[in-house]
Amino acid sequence: MDDLAPNLDQPQPDAREIVLRMEAVDKTFTGNVVALRQMTMDVRQGDFISLLGPSGCGKSTALRLIAGLMRPTLGRITWEGGSSADDLGVVFQEPTLMPWATVEKNVWLPFRMRGKSFVSVKDRIHEILSLVGLDGFAERYPRELSGGMKMRVSIARAMVTNPRLILMDEPFAALDEITRQKLNEDLLALKAQTNATVIFVTHSVFESVFLSDRIVVMAARPGRVIQEIDNYEPYPRGNSWRNSITYVEVAQRTSEALQSAIHPASEAF
Amino acid sequence: MTAFEDRTPSAGAEDRGPLVDAEEERLARRKRTEDIAKYALPIIVMVAAIWYWDRLVVWNEIPHYVLPGPGLVIETLWADREILFSALLVTLRITVLALLVAVAGGVGLAILFSQSRFAEMSFSPFAVILQVTPIVSIAPLIFIYIESRLVGLLLCAWIVAFFPVLANTTLGLKSTDHNLRDLFSIYRASPWQRLIHLQLPSALPYFLGGLKIAGGLALIGAVVAEYVAGTGGIGSGLAFRILEAGYRLNIPRMFAALILIAATGVIIYGTTSLIAHLALRKWHESALKRE
Numbered sequence: 001m002d003d004l005a006p007n008l009d010q011p012q013p014d015a016r017e018i019v020l021r022m023e024a025v026d027k028t029f030t031g032n033v034v035a036l037r038q039m040t041m042d043v044r045q046g047d048f049i050s051l052l053g054p055s056g057c058g059k060s061t062a063l064r065l066i067a068g069l070m071r072p073t074l075g076r077i078t079w080e081g082g083s084s085a086d087d088l089g090v091v092f093q094e095p096t097l098m099p100w101a102t103v104e105k106n107v108w109l110p111f112r113m114r115g116k117s118f119v120s121v122k123d124r125i126h127e128i129l130s131l132v133g134l135d136g137f138a139e140r141y142p143r144e145l146s147g148g149m150k151m152r153v154s155i156a157r158a159m160v161t162n163p164r165l166i167l168m169d170e171p172f173a174a175l176d177e178i179t180r181q182k183l184n185e186d187l188l189a190l191k192a193q194t195n196a197t198v199i200f201v202t203h204s205v206f207e208s209v210f211l212s213d214r215i216v217v218m219a220a221r222p223g224r225v226i227q228e229i230d231n232y233e234p235y236p237r238g239n240s241w242r243n244s245i246t247y248v249e250v251a252q253r254t255s256e257a258l259q260s261a262i263h264p265a266s267e268a269f
Numbered sequence: 270m271t272a273f274e275d276r277t278p279s280a281g282a283e284d285r286g287p288l289v290d291a292e293e294e295r296l297a298r299r300k301r302t303e304d305i306a307k308y309a310l311p312i313i314v315m316v317a318a319i320w321y322w323d324r325l326v327v328w329n330e331i332p333h334y335v336l337p338g339p340g341l342v343i344e345t346l347w348a349d350r351e352i353l354f355s356a357l358l359v360t361l362r363i364t365v366l367a368l369l370v371a372v373a374g375g376v377g378l379a380i381l382f383s384q385s386r387f388a389e390m391s392f393s394p395f396a397v398i399l400q401v402t403p404i405v406s407i408a409p410l411i412f413i414y415i416e417s418r419l420v421g422l423l424l425c426a427w428i429v430a431f432f433p434v435l436a437n438t439t440l441g442l443k444s445t446d447h448n449l450r451d452l453f454s455i456y457r458a459s460p461w462q463r464l465i466h467l468q469l470p471s472a473l474p475y476f477l478g479g480l481k482i483a484g485g486l487a488l489i490g491a492v493v494a495e496y497v498a499g500t501g502g503i504g505s506g507l508a509f510r511i512l513e514a515g516y517r518l519n520i521p522r523m524f525a526a527l528i529l530i531a532a533t534g535v536i537i538y539g540t541t542s543l544i545a546h547l548a549l550r551k552w553h554e555s556a557l558k559r560e
Contacts, residue, residue, distance in 0.1 A: 067455050085457045096448040099552045100470045112466065113456040141552050 016044040018080045019164050019197055020066065025075035027061050034222035035061040039075075041216065041225070043165065043199065048191060048235075050208035050215045051201045052254065054262050058223020059201045063167050066199065079164075085114065089158030091168040095150035097142040097157075103129065104138040107157045114161075125160060131190060132156045148179040155187070159196060168200045172207070184210055185239065192236035205258060209251045210242060217254065219261035227257040337521040345521040346528065353510065353522075357529050360491055360506035363419070364537070367426030368487040372480065374427065375434025383442035383468060384460065400432040404490055408497035422494045422506075429490030430483040437479030441472025474553050477545035484537040492530060 020043040027036040036058035043049060051059040064070050065077060067088060079087060089110070097106045104118075104125050111121045129138055132152040142150055151171060158166050172180040184207060191198065202208050208215045215229040231250050233241060241247055319339050325331070326338040333341055346353065378396070382389035408425050415421040445467055453463050495508030507526050514522040549556040 067451070069451055069454060088455050090452060090455055092448045092452075094448060096446060096452060098449065098467075098470065100473070109452075109466075110456055113453070113458050113462060143552060143554075 016046055019043045019045055019047075020080065021076070021078045022062075022066070023076045023078070025062075025065060025072045025077060027058070027065060027070065028073045036065070037222040037224045039225055043197060045197055046195050047214060048198045048200065048212040050212035051199065051218060052203065052205065052208045052215055052258060053218030053223075054203065054220050054258075056220035056223065057218035057261065058220070059218055060169060061223060062218075063169050063199065063201055066165070067167055086161055087164050089161065089163040089166040091151075091154050091158045091166070091171040093170045093173055095142070095147070095154045097150060097153055099142050102139050102141055103134065103145070103153050106142070106153055107160050109157060110161045110163075121160075125156075128156045128160045129153075131159075131193065133186060146179075147175055148183060151175065151183060152186075155190070159190070159194065162194070162196075164197065166196055166198045168198060170201050170203065173203070180207075187211065188236050205251055205254050209247060209254055210237070215250075215254055217257040217261055226261055229254055229257065334518050334520050337524055341521050342524040342528065346525040349522055349525060353507070353526060353529060356505060356507045356510045356526070357533065360488075360495065360508065360530070361533060363422045363426055363491040363494075363506065364488045364533070367423050367430055367491060368484055368537075370423065370427050371430035371434050371483050371487060375431045375479070375483070376438050376476065378431075378435050379438035379442055379472075380464065382439050384464075389439070396432060396435055399428050404429050404493050405497065408494050411494075412498055418498055422491060422498060425494030425497075426487050426490035429493075430487035433479040433482040433486065434476065435479075437475040437482075438472050441475025442468045444475065445471040474545075474549055474555060477541075477548060481538065481541045481545060484541040485534055488530070488534050488537060 022039055022041045022043075025036060025039045026034070028034050039058070039062060041049075051062060053059050061070075065072055067090060068083075098109070104122070107125045107129060108118050108121065111125075112118075126138060129135065132155055134149065134152055134156065137145065137149065137153075142153070145153070154171070158168075172183050175183065188211060190196070198212075200208070200211060202211075209231060213230070213232050215231055216225055217227040217229065218224060219226045229250065233246060323338050323340065326336055337345070378392070382393065404425055407428065408421075411424055412418075412421045415424065449467055450463075453467055458466070491506065492508040495506045496512065499509065499512065507530055511523050511526045514520070514526065546556055
């Protein structure tokens with residue numbers, strides 16, 4: 001089901017290179033639990049896609065499938081140009097840092113798994129740390145940082161290798177509202193600087209509209225995509241974006257789509 | 270004068286002198302008292318107990334072959350120092366060796382278990398059986414089957430000491446954060462990388478907890494094994510000296526040897542605790558002071 005009223009001012013998105021293709025992907029768990037049904041999605045270079053839906057809608061399952069942590073029951077997930085170990089960066093709901101390692105050693109992890117020595121990538125690590133606003137914290141231990149700062153370390157770790165795709169699984173859900181807004185703004189600034197490709201799982205309508213240029217609304221039982229809403233507002237989006245008419249309008253459409261996902265009866269009209 | 274009054278606490282604070290919060294004051298006072306008591310109390314109680322022991326012997330005119338006073342025990346410790354300290358060295362050597370082998374064996378087995386569920390299913394019953402069978406009942410058999418007395422003693426001490434290392438380390442290797450595990454999979458870490466960079470650091474606090482227990486148990490294992498092995502002469506440890514002194518009704522020497530064993534146990538515990546503290550102080554909750 002495509003969005004019925006595409007914004008005609010938007011740049012033509014199809015011109016961009018495809019990074020990842022999901023074709024009719026199904027995932028069924030033991031006991032015939034259909035976690036995801038017939039999910040088809042193209043991810044293009046520079047996309048910022050939000051997967052939005054109630055719990056049980058398969059958004060985390062979709063993320064785990066893309067991450068290669070499980071295989072689809074049916075359908076295909078293909079990386080354009082073949083998959084490699086440098087494809088992915090991941091940010092989980094918790095910061096998921098190694099408590100025994102300093103901030104810079106945590107960010108080193110993806111390089112370390114490639115066999116790169118710390119010295120050879122130290123400059124890059126410090127560069128990304130300053131991009132996420134953690135100048136001067138390189139040698140601190142995670143326990144010395146606030147929740148928001150830990151999340152920044154996690155984001156730095158996901159971006160440090162410039163992966164082709166960054167997956168974020170409700171990264172800011174556990175943070176307080178003020179910290180979350182600040183992190184959302186900083187994430188967009190990062191996105192504008194690096195043109196990273198992001199898939200962002202969330203259950204917040206406002207977060208998805210503020211951040212992403214495509215909103216994929218999903219419904220539960222069985223988990224499936226019910227609507228895709230385009231939201232091609234150029235980056236960086238400042239705080240004024242939150243007050244613009246387009247923002248309010250997209251948020252309203254997204255909200256309605258989410259409502260129909262939660263209460264299927266209302267799909268009737 | 271304005272219509273609005275400044276009600277912030279700082280206004281007029283100079284007139285009233287520095288603000289004092291009674292509760293905070295009381296907490297601070299209590300903390301100071303506790304800091305002193307932490308060191309003073311154990312010393313006072315210990316000294317009092319020893320004094321009472323001494324008085325008990327004097328008041329009741331207890332003969333020294335029943336209960337020697339603390340003074341006589343110290344005298345004996347000094348007079349018999351050559352016999353006792355060489356015996357201490359023997360026991361200590363077996364304890365430390367057994368502890369080292371227990372650490373190597375316990376960690377090694379734990380790593381094997383963590384890499385293969387089937388290995389764990391197959392061998393963990395043996396570990397449990399070894400652990401629950403009292404060492405005094407296995408030791409005589411060990412000395413029948415094993416020629417070398419040193420190896421027999423080592424084996425006994427090892428059996429007692431290795432289980433806490435194995436059990437704790439196994440638990441620790443499994444207690445890795447599941448998101449970190451996923452992250453390592455996504456980065457396509459090899460099993461070796463996963464072990465070195467994720468599982469071993471996660472297991473470190475658990476291992477160190479096991480080490481603290483194992484240190485004391487290794488000493489107990491060594492002493493019990495000596496009791497069972499029982500042969501004397503040169504190269505016999507503290508436990509044999511206690512047995513021997515008992516046969517000769519040399520009770521002061523028994524006490525002196527006991528004090529040496531207890532002191533050794535305390536030193537081993539202190540050392541393992543220090544190692545744990547140094548290894549964890551930078552990051553682990555157990556080693557952190559609350560602000």
